[in-house]
Amino acid sequence: MKRILIVVLALAALAASACASASAASPRQVGIRVHYSRFEPSRVEVRAGVPITFTLVNDDPIDHEWLIGDTAFHARHRAGTEAAHGDRPDEVSLPPMTTRTTTLTFATPGELTFVCHFPGHEAYGMAGVVVVRP
Amino acid sequence: MRRLFAGLAALVAASLAYAQPAAACAGLIGPNGAVNLLRTTTFAGYHDGVEHYVTSFQFAGGSGQFGSLVPLPGIPTTVERGGDWTLQRLIRETSPLKLLRARDSVGPQGAAFAAVEVLQQVKIDALDVTILKGGGAAVGQWATEHGFRLPPDAPETLDFYATRSPIFLAAVFDADAAKARGQRVGDGTPVHVTIPTANPWVPLRILALGKAPSDRVEADVYMLTDGKPAILPRPGQQGIELDHSAAATASLLNDLRSDKGMEWIPTSAWLSKVRVDAAAIQLNYDLAVDASGRSPSRVAAGLERPFSPVTPAQVPNQTAVLLGIATIGLGAILLLRSGARAVAR
Numbered sequence: 444m445k446r447i448l449i450v451v452l453a454l455a456a457l458a459a460s461a462c463a464s465a466s467a468a469s470p471r472q473v474g475i476r477v478h479y480s481r482f483e484p485s486r487v488e489v490r491a492g493v494p495i496t497f498t499l500v501n502d503d504p505i506d507h508e509w510l511i512g513d514t515a516f517h518a519r520h521r522a523g524t525e526a527a528h529g530d531r532p533d534e535v536s537l538p539p540m541t542t543r544t545t546t547l548t549f550a551t552p553g554e555l556t557f558v559c560h561f562p563g564h565e566a567y568g569m570a571g572v573v574v575v576r577p
Numbered sequence: 578m579r580r581l582f583a584g585l586a587a588l589v590a591a592s593l594a595y596a597q598p599a600a601a602c603a604g605l606i607g608p609n610g611a612v613n614l615l616r617t618t619t620f621a622g623y624h625d626g627v628e629h630y631v632t633s634f635q636f637a638g639g640s641g642q643f644g645s646l647v648p649l650p651g652i653p654t655t656v657e658r659g660g661d662w663t664l665q666r667l668i669r670e671t672s673p674l675k676l677l678r679a680r681d682s683v684g685p686q687g688a689a690f691a692a693v694e695v696l697q698q699v700k701i702d703a704l705d706v707t708i709l710k711g712g713g714a715a716v717g718q719w720a721t722e723h724g725f726r727l728p729p730d731a732p733e734t735l736d737f738y739a740t741r742s743p744i745f746l747a748a749v750f751d752a753d754a755a756k757a758r759g760q761r762v763g764d765g766t767p768v769h770v771t772i773p774t775a776n777p778w779v780p781l782r783i784l785a786l787g788k789a790p791s792d793r794v795e796a797d798v799y800m801l802t803d804g805k806p807a808i809l810p811r812p813g814q815q816g817i818e819l820d821h822s823a824a825a826t827a828s829l830l831n832d833l834r835s836d837k838g839m840e841w842i843p844t845s846a847w848l849s850k851v852r853v854d855a856a857a858i859q860l861n862y863d864l865a866v867d868a869s870g871r872s873p874s875r876v877a878a879g880l881e882r883p884f885s886p887v888t889p890a891q892v893p894n895q896t897a898v899l900l901g902i903a904t905i906g907l908g909a910i911l912l913l914r915s916g917a918r919a920v921a922r
Contacts, residue, residue, distance in 0.1 A: 504715070505727045
């Protein structure tokens with residue numbers, strides 16, 4: 444219970460900081476929670492050319508991952524065999540009950556999807572979208 | 578009032594790392610996430626406030642280890658090797674022709690995580706059984722740390738059970754050890770779990786763990802109760818059928834009583850056979866049984882959540898509501914006071 448409260452408060456703080464900077468442009472920090480094998484929120488809007496720090500909270504007792512990219516990127520990972528990621532900011536492994544941060548700058552406007560490519564997870568609904576505004 | 582029963586039998590299985598498709602008597606999740614579904618047969622008897630649950634872990638060849646998680650309605654007093662013929666005898670009671678055909682064709686059958694409490698560990702043949710007490714997340718993490726590869730719906734499913742009973746049976750079947758013991762494909766290891774409980778139920782939803790929404794889940798649950806039970810969901814609904822419902826024959830009770838660990842079988846009882854044949858997405862409930870024949874609990878069936886105190890996420894909303902009410906109340910008092918002053922003037 445205490446952990447849930449901490450996670451809720453942490454995400455609320457991130458949301459608050461996101462809202463605070465929203466007037467200037469888009470959020471520079473985005474919190475995404477993994478709960479019951481789903482990303483919350485599953486849709487995020489950011490501004491192109493601005494470094495965005497994603498705080499990823501895996502609240503589940505099972506392994507997940509957060510991989511963000513275009514269609515070709517995900518096609519590659521669907522057939523991939525890497526058990527863990529860690530040295531690339533767009534590929535983050537999320538062990539059970541852990542929090543990870545990663546910072547990305549999206550150069551061009553458009554839409555990218557983030558997906559967990561563990562077997563069965565994408566089909567279960569573990570996917571979301573980052574909309575990059577000009 | 579005697580409320581009853583249930584037993585259960587749901588084995589869900591989550592494969593251990595590097596497992597090959599062997600099996601328990603339920604759905605197994607292979608190393609590539611594929612599901613091998615075998616029909617589940619279990620027996621649940623309820624008598625004198627004690628639930629007796631008998632199921633069999635079947636050796637289906639291969640090598641490596643396999644795991645199963647079974648939610649339980651209470652803490653078992655004993656976990657032991659079950660009798661050799663209880664399940665077979667029950668099948669013969671309700672489908673004798675099938676058994677003859679099978680005989681003809683087959684021939685003779687031979688504290689890793691702080692929040693989890695390990696209550697009991699038992700080794701039965703090639704099976705390592707651990708009784709765990711903990712919340713859904715804690716049990717899930719324990720399983721993950723012990724090599725279980727849980728599917729994506731596991732976190733929600735484990736929470737679904739833990740809100741009603743934080744007791745789980747984790748079984749690891751060592752296929753290599755089974756081979757070394759001379760077990761052949763198709764041989765089962767029966768396990769008998771004795772659970773004192775006032776509120777028994779049969780977990781069914783867990784049979785859908787790891788399945789695609791359209792996958793079929795098939796299971797046979799035999800129940801022996803003192804009287805004719807009422808069950809929920811009602812037969813004929815939601816993939817539940819009552820295939821057999823009659824007073825148990827004396828020969829059946831005598832045969833069951835003569836099996837190992839089955840001395841508790843009463844001299845008269847009611848035998849029910851519930852057949853589950855549902856799409857995985859449909860199986861979002863458990864089987865609640867009231868052996869008095871009255872009204873099974875909707876909470877025990879998983880159709881309603883048990884009462885629980887306020888969750889942290891609700892606190893801000895409720896606090897805001899309370900603050901709002903207090904503000905309105907205070908405003909009303911001030912208005913009344915100022916109105917009273919105006920009248921006094």
